[in-house]
Amino acid sequence: MIVCFPHKPGKGGPGSFQTRFEKALLKRDIAICYAATSVKKPDVLFIVGGTKKIGWLLQMKIKGVPIIYRLDGINWLHKMKSYGVKKYLVDEYRNINSKLIHAFIANSIIYQSEFVKNWWNSAGLRKVTQFNCIHNGVDLNEFNAENQLPESSHRVVILEGTIDYTPYAIDLINKVAFSLPNNFTIDLYGSFENLKNKQKIDKKINYHGSIPRENVPSALKNAIYLSLDINAACPNTVAEALASGSPVVGFDTGALKELVTNDSGIIVDYGGNPWKLDTPDYQGLIDAVIKISTNYNFYAANARKLAVERYNIDTIVNQYINIILEEIKKKKRN
Structure with a gap:
């Protein structure tokens, strides 16, 4: 199986998730690639947060490659604070891209939470019918409760x-x-x-x-x-x-x-x-x-x-992999 991402992990929460997710996929002998170095037809595309590669997504969709979109919230602070015209336009452009992918390009949506699902249902271009809600996961070995203080913490x-x-x-x-x-x-x-x-x-x-x-x-x-x-x-x-x-x-x-x-x-x-x-x-x-x-x-x-x-990252990743496998099965049936 080959899972293709539009780009390598970025910064912030989406980047942290993609880094963990890629590591978990490789651990399970699932190959990964990126748009710039992608094979002609990967088994599935997986978008984290967003991408401006709309043309590439459409090409892959025409080829029949399933597209899964893991969604964050919608940019909104640029409307409440004086960031300047450039920041405002960039955030609006990103919102438009995300809304187009959400409404018309992705085969399956994964919302990070019920809050995010409700947000997109009210502010997106349309409500989607094929979706899942999966919270973020964490490596329970990397983040652990060993050596906690025995009584209290101030x-x-x-x-x-x-x-x-x-x-x-x-x-x-x-x-x-x-x-x-x-x-x-x-x-x-x-x-x-x-x-x-x-x-x-x-x-x-x-x-x-x-x-x-x-x-x-x-x-x-x-x-x-x-x-x-x-x-x-x-x-x-x-x-x-x-x-x-x-x-x-x-x-x-x-x-x-x-x-x-x-x-x-x-x-x-x-x-x-x-x-x-x-x-x-x-x-x-x-x-x-x-x-x-x-x-x-x-x-x-x-x-x-x-x-x-x-929030065990292994359990969370298994949920994602099950969705990926289901989308690949759908493609084969069609």
């Missing part, structure tokens, strides 16, 4: 690709740091859109900058993970934190309520309209962090248990 970890992608992020983080008792520490990882915001971080916060991928497992251990993602499709870091035995706290936006159970973390009300980037109510985050810290072992054990039951 360490809060915030790990974002871009910390200040919302206008209130810095103020929110500072309020959390100021409001937590003095025995709590906050480790902050990520980069800044505006480097001036780096200087606004409270001195109580341990800022570590961007973190290499290989250091993420150790950063997430022995902690309460505070997710600041807004309307996230299915954040990888949440699954990674759970697998590390680190309970999750975050706002009830995006797919977080789907990913975190009441005994593996606490998801709190946003306190406004996240789609309009209203300033959220931070007090709920404070209360949740303190509550988890007083019963840390309970939440930590259930976080790891949840990851084992739902």
